[in-house]
Amino acid sequence: MILIDTHCDTLSVMAGLGGDISVTGQTITPERMRQGGVTMQVCTLFAGVDGPAGDPAGLARKQLAAARGFTDEGIKHIKEFGEIEDGAPSILLSVEGAEIFEGSMESLRWYYDAGVRMCALTWNHENELGYPHCKDSEKPLKPFGWEAVREMNGLGVAVDVSHLGTGGFWDLIERAEKPPMASHSCCLALQPRFTRNLSDDQIKALIERGGWIGMNFCSAFLSDARATLDDIVRHIAHIAELGGVRNVGFGSDFDGIPCNPIGLDGPHDFPNLISALRGLFTPEEVEGIAGLNFIEYSKRL
Numbered sequence: 552m553i554l555i556d557t558h559c560d561t562l563s564v565m566a567g568l569g570g571d572i573s574v575t576g577q578t579i580t581p582e583r584m585r586q587g588g589v590t591m592q593v594c595t596l597f598a599g600v601d602g603p604a605g606d607p608a609g610l611a612r613k614q615l616a617a618a619r620g621f622t623d624e625g626i627k628h629i630k631e632f633g634e635i636e637d638g639a640p641s642i643l644l645s646v647e648g649a650e651i652f653e654g655s656m657e658s659l660r661w662y663y664d665a666g667v668r669m670c671a672l673t674w675n676h677e678n679e680l681g682y683p684h685c686k687d688s689e690k691p692l693k694p695f696g697w698e699a700v701r702e703m704n705g706l707g708v709a710v711d712v713s714h715l716g717t718g719g720f721w722d723l724i725e726r727a728e729k730p731p732m733a734s735h736s737c738c739l740a741l742q743p744r745f746t747r748n749l750s751d752d753q754i755k756a757l758i759e760r761g762g763w764i765g766m767n768f769c770s771a772f773l774s775d776a777r778a779t780l781d782d783i784v785r786h787i788a789h790i791a792e793l794g795g796v797r798n799v800g801f802g803s804d805f806d807g808i809p810c811n812p813i814g815l816d817g818p819h820d821f822p823n824l825i826s827a828l829r830g831l832f833t834p835e836e837v838e839g840i841a842g843l844n845f846i847e848y849s850k851r852l
């Protein structure tokens with residue numbers, strides 16, 4: 552089975568930087584990836600909690616260097632979605648917070664050459680591209696944001712709306728050449744406390760455009776208590792009810808979340824989640840959710 556996870560903060564932890572929040576110890580390891588049958592793990596280069604006011608490019612370079620921790624243990628570092636191969640575990644790079652580019656198209660292309668194939672335009676700060684979900688959310692993308700999106704659409708880099716404000720989100724839905732995706736977000740209708748979750752209108756728009764959504768495993772995004780496997784299944788089922796059973800998958804956020812769900816302490820526990828999904832979905836749908844839906848999405852880029 553092809554199993555894909557589109558978001559983790561493991562490179563931050565490996566580089567000793569902490570993730571989205573302060574996480575100690577590494578949840579995703581090469582050994583656990585193999586145990587859980589993970590085919591491809593997207594590892595993000597995170598801009599850092601201080602955003603543009605910090606040293607996003609410097610932090611990104613440190614995380615890039617930390618990726619060697621995977622390749623040294625026999626995990627392939629792939630640079631194209633077409634290289635995803637059943638039975639050959641791999642990592643692929645993304646960016647979380649495009650202030651890493653420091654407003655430079657040349658820098659964007661440098662990260663592309665380094666293997667970045669997915670990019671969250673913002674984290675939780677305003678940057679050169681646009682505005683996050685948590686402040687001035689409704690403002691549109693900035694001119695450099697559009698320049699960067701056009702370049703990414705041309706290069707085949709997935710534009711990631713997780714953390715982006717609603718203004719930027721609807722801009723992309725209406726005007727971007729290629730379908731956007733959300734690498735690690737859940738359903739606002741089931742957990743309205745988090746503006747990082749997607750509204751039903753946003754989910755329907757992503758489905759209609761041929762986009763893709765990875766479920767975040769953060770307990771607080773899924774439930775009011777510590778999340779269970781059933782909570783993840785419930786959020787996936789909600790997307791399926793909106794017509795997106797072929798547009799959904801996993802974006803664990805491991806190593807960036809403070810509390811993993813019960814029964815899902817790391818990638819080694821993915822078989823538990825697959826079993827839980829089999830209780831509600833057909834074998835074909837489960838294969839899609841596990842990874843094939845993402846592969847199909849990547850072909851639309």
Ligand SMILES: [Zn+2]
Nearest residue numbers: 571647714735
């Ligand atoms: Zn995040």
